[in-house]
Amino acid sequence: MLKDEFDFINKIKPKTIYQSSLKKGIGDDSAVFEGNSRFDELICMDTMVEGIHFTKQTMTPFMVGYKALAVNISDIAAMGGLPTYYLVSIAVPTDWTEEDLNQLYSGMTKLGNDYSIDLIGGDTVSSKRGLVVTVTVCGRIEKGKSLYRSQAREDDYVFVIGEVGASAAGLDLLLKYGHHHSTYTENEEKLLHAHQLPKPQVEAGHILAKSEERISLNDISDGLASEANEIAEASNVVLTIDYEKVPRSPFIQTYSEEQQRKWSLFGGEDYQLVGTMPKAAYPKINQTFNQKGIKLTIIGEVTSGEANVYITMNNQKEQLPKKGFNHFK
Amino acid sequence: MLKDEFDFINKIKPKTIYQSSLKKGIGDDSAVFEGNSRFDELICMDTMVEGIHFTKQTMTPFMVGYKALAVNISDIAAMGGLPTYYLVSIAVPTDWTEEDLNQLYSGMTKLGNDYSIDLIGGDTVSSKRGLVVTVTVCGRIEKGKSLYRSQAREDDYVFVIGEVGASAAGLDLLLKYGHHHSTYTENEEKLLHAHQLPKPQVEAGHILAKSEERISLNDISDGLASEANEIAEASNVVLTIDYEKVPRSPFIQTYSEEQQRKWSLFGGEDYQLVGTMPKAAYPKINQTFNQKGIKLTIIGEVTSGEANVYITMNNQKEQLPKKGFNHFK
Numbered sequence: 001m002l003k004d005e006f007d008f009i010n011k012i013k014p015k016t017i018y019q020s021s022l023k024k025g026i027g028d029d030s031a032v033f034e035g036n037s038r039f040d041e042l043i044c045m046d047t048m049v050e051g052i053h054f055t056k057q058t059m060t061p062f063m064v065g066y067k068a069l070a071v072n073i074s075d076i077a078a079m080g081g082l083p084t085y086y087l088v089s090i091a092v093p094t095d096w097t098e099e100d101l102n103q104l105y106s107g108m109t110k111l112g113n114d115y116s117i118d119l120i121g122g123d124t125v126s127s128k129r130g131l132v133v134t135v136t137v138c139g140r141i142e143k144g145k146s147l148y149r150s151q152a153r154e155d156d157y158v159f160v161i162g163e164v165g166a167s168a169a170g171l172d173l174l175l176k177y178g179h180h181h182s183t184y185t186e187n188e189e190k191l192l193h194a195h196q197l198p199k200p201q202v203e204a205g206h207i208l209a210k211s212e213e214r215i216s217l218n219d220i221s222d223g224l225a226s227e228a229n230e231i232a233e234a235s236n237v238v239l240t241i242d243y244e245k246v247p248r249s250p251f252i253q254t255y256s257e258e259q260q261r262k263w264s265l266f267g268g269e270d271y272q273l274v275g276t277m278p279k280a281a282y283p284k285i286n287q288t289f290n291q292k293g294i295k296l297t298i299i300g301e302v303t304s305g306e307a308n309v310y311i312t313m314n315n316q317k318e319q320l321p322k323k324g325f326n327h328f329k
Numbered sequence: 330m331l332k333d334e335f336d337f338i339n340k341i342k343p344k345t346i347y348q349s350s351l352k353k354g355i356g357d358d359s360a361v362f363e364g365n366s367r368f369d370e371l372i373c374m375d376t377m378v379e380g381i382h383f384t385k386q387t388m389t390p391f392m393v394g395y396k397a398l399a400v401n402i403s404d405i406a407a408m409g410g411l412p413t414y415y416l417v418s419i420a421v422p423t424d425w426t427e428e429d430l431n432q433l434y435s436g437m438t439k440l441g442n443d444y445s446i447d448l449i450g451g452d453t454v455s456s457k458r459g460l461v462v463t464v465t466v467c468g469r470i471e472k473g474k475s476l477y478r479s480q481a482r483e484d485d486y487v488f489v490i491g492e493v494g495a496s497a498a499g500l501d502l503l504l505k506y507g508h509h510h511s512t513y514t515e516n517e518e519k520l521l522h523a524h525q526l527p528k529p530q531v532e533a534g535h536i537l538a539k540s541e542e543r544i545s546l547n548d549i550s551d552g553l554a555s556e557a558n559e560i561a562e563a564s565n566v567v568l569t570i571d572y573e574k575v576p577r578s579p580f581i582q583t584y585s586e587e588q589q590r591k592w593s594l595f596g597g598e599d600y601q602l603v604g605t606m607p608k609a610a611y612p613k614i615n616q617t618f619n620q621k622g623i624k625l626t627i628i629g630e631v632t633s634g635e636a637n638v639y640i641t642m643n644n645q646k647e648q649l650p651k652k653g654f655n656h657f658k
Contacts, residue, residue: 005453008427012434018445019413031449033414036365045416045450045465051457052420084348085362087374089463091420098337105341116347120360121374124334128380129458134418136374136465138362 024146027234029078029219030139032146040146042139044075050093050130058174061100063196064133065107071221072137073115074200074271078219079148080209081141082202085120086112089134091127104133115202145209147217152235152276156216158300161204161273161289164224165260166249168267170195190251198271204294205273211285217275223268225309226322231276232307239276241300241320243313265311266323276302353475356563358407358548359468361475369475371468373404379422379459387503390429392525394436397462400550402444403529403600405468407548409476409538411531412446414467420456433462444531474538476546476604481564485545485605487629490533490618493553494589495578497596499524519580527600533623534602540614546604552597554638555651560605561636568605570629570649572642594640595652605631 013026023040024032030044048054048068059067069086076083088108092101112119117137170191173184184192201219208215216235218227224246232239248264255263277285282298289296311320342355352369353361359373377383377397388396398415405412417437421430441448446466499520502513513521530548537544545564547556553575561568577593584592606614611627618625640649 008430008453011431012448014438014441014448016442017447019447022414022447022449025447025449026451031414031416033449034365035370036363041364041370043414043416043450043465043467045418045452045463047418047420047452047454047463049420049454049456052455085351085360085372087360087372087465089374089376091376091378091461101337102340109343112343113345118346118348118351118354119341119343120351120354120362121372122355123374123376123463124337125376125378126381127378127459127461130456132420132456132461132463134374134376134452134461134463136372136416138372 024148028148029075030081032079035140038143039140040143042076042079042081042141043136044072045134045136046072046075047132047134049132057178058171059196060179061103062107064131065104066111066197068133068135069108069111070198070200070271072135073111073202074219074221076137076139077200077202077205078217078273079141079146080205080217081139081146082206083115083117083137083139085118085138087120087136088122091125091132093127093129093131096131141209147205147209147215147275149216149218149231149234151214151216152231152237152239152302153214154237154302154304155279156276156302157279157282157298158228158239158241158276158302159274160224160247160297160299161201162270162295163247163249164220164270164272165252165264165267166191166194167198167269168263169252169255171269187251187254194249195269198269200271201273203292204289207288207292208275208285211281213277213281213285215275215277217273220270220272220274221268223266224274225265225320226268227274228309228320229322231274232309236307238303238305238308238310239300240303240310240312243311245297245299247295247297265320353477357477358404359410361408364469367472368469369472371405371408371410371470372465373401374463374465375401375404376461376463378461386507387500388525389508390432391436393460393462394433395440395526397464398437398440399527399529400600401464401466402440402531403548403550405466406529406531406534407546407602408470409474409534409546410468410470411535412444412466412468414447414449415441416449416465417451418463420454420461422456422458422460425460470538476534476538476544478545478547478560478563480543480545481560481566481568481605481631482543483566483631483633484608485631486608486611486627487557487568487570487605487631489553489576489601489603489626489628490530491599491601491624492576492578493549493599493601494581494593494596495520495523496527496598497592498581498584516580516583523578524598527598529600530602532621533618536617536621537604537614540610542606542610542614544604544606546602549599549601549603550597552595553603554594554649555597556603557638557649558651560603561638565636567632567634567637567639568629569632569639569641572640574626574628576624576626594649
């Protein structure tokens with residue numbers, strides 16, 4: 001068992017690169033390599049495990065298929081690219097029926113159709129316990145336009161696309177009551193769906209990539225705090241976030257302030273985007289987003305200094321670690 | 330649980346194709362899509378599961394890593410391509426230590442270095458029981474030169490690259506005695522290694538792709554009988570194989586005739602190649618293989634008729650099904 005996944009990834013990260021067409025290997029949301037004269041190729045791979053990332057109580061097979069593909073499409077979106085193809089490998093335990101698997105593939109096909117992407121390969125094997133589904137998504141991006149985490153600079157704005165906190169709130173409900181619970185309110189249903197059927201921000205990412213501006217971008221899979229720290233580390237800058245500006249989902253606003261803070265900063269699995277852009281780029285980009293009806297919110301600024309993330313609230317400022325934080329005095 | 334993997338794959342195979350750059354989706358060893366002006370891109374994905382494809386008795390962690398990558402490289406070789414990149418996802422149960430995982434990645438790195446390919450992404454998650462390792466390999470092939478299963482035609486030769494049967498014989502030994510057994514003979518060690526550390530036939534596949542000849546090709550993962558049937562089905566032709574000509578591994582020749590037949594026709598996991606070529610192409614291709622020291626053996630012929638595979642032995646001829654067969658009277 002692994003004590004620290006990030007530490008382990010650093011260890012296995014190759015020291016030598018053989019292929020001259022590689023532009024970005026391990027260390028961003030997707031790898032990038034040279035395609036043709038117009039496009040670079042993107043590729044990413046993510047796994048969901050029954051009993052770890054979902055249970056029969058939190059997700060239907062349809063949702064498992066949908067989400068396993070969605071989280072990978074989100075990694076393509078976080079580079080500013082458009083998805084093209086996907087491959088799926090599933091390790092199937094004896095308690096999953098063929099109808100369950102049909103449903104799982106229906107969930108993928110639904111989302112695949114939404115983005116006009118093709119299932120082009122994979123594997124189907126048995127598992128001793130718990131379904132394991134691994135998806136690889138390929139994508140494309142205009143040559144040289146990938147939005148790396150390392151592109152944040154002093155004096156940039158920090159921004160979020162969409163709203164955060166709903167997925168973690170939905171998971172809380174699912175762990176308490178399960179997805180079969182019949183008396184969820186309309187508001188609660190929104191929270192469940194944020195967790196079960198997240199919508200990757202492909203269009204927003206692609207608008208940013210085509211803006212010709214220097215933009216850093218990350219998708220919010222592990223929580224806003226974690227992703228902001230990844231940008232700070234990769235760019236070696238300081239991000240300072242104003243908590244009051246963080247666009248919390250309207251559907252969590254009936255919960256306590258403490259829960260809202262926890263969900264919106266550390267909850268994760270919202271698959272929205274966080275990034276940085278030059279202040280001068282904001283007006284034009286914001287106008288484009290307004291026209292498209294996509295919510296873009298400035299939540300802070302970038303300054304120079306050793307890689308770090310700070311958060312301000314009630315006129316106090318403290319460090320924002322990747323996971324959890326102490327308190328606001 | 331799935332009754333029939335092949336049947337299930339046919340069911341999930343997309344009816345609609347969105348991306349115009351796709352040349353081959355589900356249905357061959359790798360998918361093929363347009364790359365740049367010189368190359369097509371290849372991609373494949375295969376999974377190995379502890380307790381299904383290997384156990385701690387049959388494979389060390391190093392071997393698991395090596396083989397998980399090797400079986401995917403073999404799928405690139407079966408298209409005639411050269412591998413370029415790989416991604417790895419592992420679901421890790423609690424009884425695998427970090428040192429085990431380091432060993433697993435060492436096995437991959439060893440093979441990756443042999444082929445000058447780069448690890449560019451993946452995922453590391455927890456598993457409830459049994460290690461699950463999924464590998465995606467990308468590759469390249471000269472534009473339009475992919476060797477599809479569907480390219481067999483009447484009057485072709487059927488050929489095998491390398492020798493078959495050793496892997497299944499090795500697995501037999503490993504299931505009886507395990508890999509820690511100390512008194513294996515030198516001959517037996519060869520059988521174990523054929524199972525544990527198979528060498529994909531990348532060079533041979535690439536020579537065939539560059540031959541400018543119409544060649545069908547398949548790697549021998551599920552056994553010669555199964556792979557020959559896949560070619561017959563995809564090309565809608567009849568393959569007739571002369572059992573006496575099938576190049577059995579010299580290391581199984583001390584075993585009974587019945588065991589040799591079972592291992593060499595149905596054993597699988599040899600990761601050699603089987604294919605067809607026009608008879609007129611044989612002399613030149615054979616000369617090239619001789620110069621490279623790669624063994625190419627003609628084992629039969631292609632005739633027209635409804636898709637089927639026959640095998641002849643002792644002047645008798647019978648149908649050769651994908652899995653197992655009745656007997657030679």
